[in-house]
Amino acid sequence: MGKIKILIADDHAVVRDGTRQILEHEADMDVVAEAADGAEAIKLAGSSKPDVAIIDIAMPNVDGIEATRQIKSLYPTIAVLILSAYDDDQFIFSLLEAGAAGYLLKSVRGRELIDAVRQVYAGESVLHPAIARKVLNRFVPPSGKAPGQKSAEMLSDREIEVLKLATRGLSNQEIADELCLSLRTVQAHLGHIFNKLQVSSRTEAVVRALKEGWVTLEDIP
């Protein structure tokens, strides 16, 4: 298995250096590009083909929100992890809508950052359950829209089940236990879901499911 290729975008060189040092201590990680603003991040995302892009929100020229949106539309396979000093829900919502897979505060401990990079690389969600709940409240579809309509054509019943459990924040292993499946099967289901929804992470898949109304309030404890 190759190293995780990482792009770091932050306009503060010292912070960028710090982030790189934390990640380069890990044997399976490789910082392949560093960008000082959003525009550069978009450009480097194309040229250095990272697996994970760690992006700050407040950046000159193109800010992190717009950069995320463009990177996700140009290179859907890159998982975007936001590392920001802002802690408002509003930023989290807009970034998840833009396609970010995770959202961390800059003051996070090194260990947590490393874990988060591995998780988004594996397509898992890096959302605190409390945030997931808020996200759900926000994405509840307008009443009158028949839920499940589109999903019926796209996702199988089993896939919907997996997605619902993923929405509750369960890990792959937990989902496997819950549905009496093997870990491999769950991973295969998630892979199919990602392909069908054209997303690269669980977070994105969950956001889509919530937005489309495939998953409702009752599905989350």
Place this chain on the structure above:
Amino acid sequence: MAYHSLIDRISPVLRRPGFWIILALMALITIPHYNSGLQHPAFLSQLITDLHITRHTFERILYLAPIIWAGYIFGWRGSLFFSMVAVACMVPHVVIFSNPPLQAAFEIGAVIIIGNVITLLFVSMRRERQYRTRFEEIQQDLKVSEERYRSLFEQAIDGIWIHDLEGNFLSANKATAKMIDCRREDLYRKNVKDFLSEESLALANRIRSRLLNNEPVEQPYEQRVLRSDGSVAYIQLATSVVLDKGKPVGFQHIARDITEQKVMNENLRFYLKQATMAQEEERKRISHELHDETIQALVVLSRQLDAMALNDGLSEETKRHLEELWQQTDSILQGVRRLSQDLRPAAIDRLGLLPAVQWLASEVTNHSKIATKVDIVGEEHRLPEEVAIALFRIIQEALRNIWRHSGATSAEITLEFTMDRTKITIHDNGRGFVIAGKVGELAKQGKLGLVGMQERAQLIGGTISVESGPSQGTTITVEAPG
């Protein structure tokens, strides 16, 4: 009642000595009339002989004196009363002394008629004299009042002018001429139209027709006037209809030049706008500085502490100490982040008004007991920065008022986006308040927050209205272009 009023009317007459003198005179005539033994003074006896009349006739004629006198003093009522007394004195004489009845009746009648006619003449002459005096007094008064009005009209600081229904000047004072910069001689050849723009003329016509129809007009009102030299003057004026025999013939205006005041207000507003903008700019700068410099530096510091703690070979105590330092740094970081947010929420610059308002609402809900909800109507679009921040500050101030004063348990913010306008309604279920008549009075009542909101709305060309009443809650509506 009638009895009393009769007494009331008669008693002043009884108190007058003239009444009793006339009554005495009446007695003085009556005594010789019934006593033939009493001789008249010699000159009277001579007069009777010369006139070839009887003594009785002469005595009857004498009765004229008290009747006329009474008429002179008391008017026709007096002469009528004493005529009756005279008749009462004379009639028994006719019976007792068996005068020729026809002649006696004729003489008595003549005395009564002559006496009363003379009285009537007196009365009417006196009345005419009174009328003439009164008329002269009124004329004098009128002259004085006319002069007074003239001098008031002329000396007034306010411009006063009268024009006919078509707008042709009929009369104007010095102040008017000065106000519109036109010589008075020229003014009388002009029409008010010459001094009004199309828009102002429309307003003038509207007010005139309302006045003619007796509809209420809010006075004084403001008007824009084009002066002869081409400059514009702002006047505040009151208009009334001039009537001639109950028919409207023109309009009178009293106006004050408020151009200077207006310019001063505009300057003040401009200054206020600059000050508000500078304040926002300053807040933005400090907030960004805190975010871009201070927070980043703290992030680096906290990471270094975190990395240090991971080093092998550190004692447990050092590790604990480093952990404490990390915690402290993190809490300073959160404090600075809050300060930066309070100065200017980052969401408004990066995400727009709606997310910023949602953040504000969640802050209020979390920190107070007021359930604050945000509703949106229409498709949100990004507003110009100054509009977004002004609307945000208005909502912030409104929520602050609700939190501090209203005692409300819930508040609702509705953002309505249309193509080129944004309308925001902030409603609470609190105790409400009595609204002062004018916004200017709000400041006196200590409702400065509302004044600030009003100013901010005006700065972006918007309007604001407040609806409230005791125990009705309060609704604030802001509308702005953009």
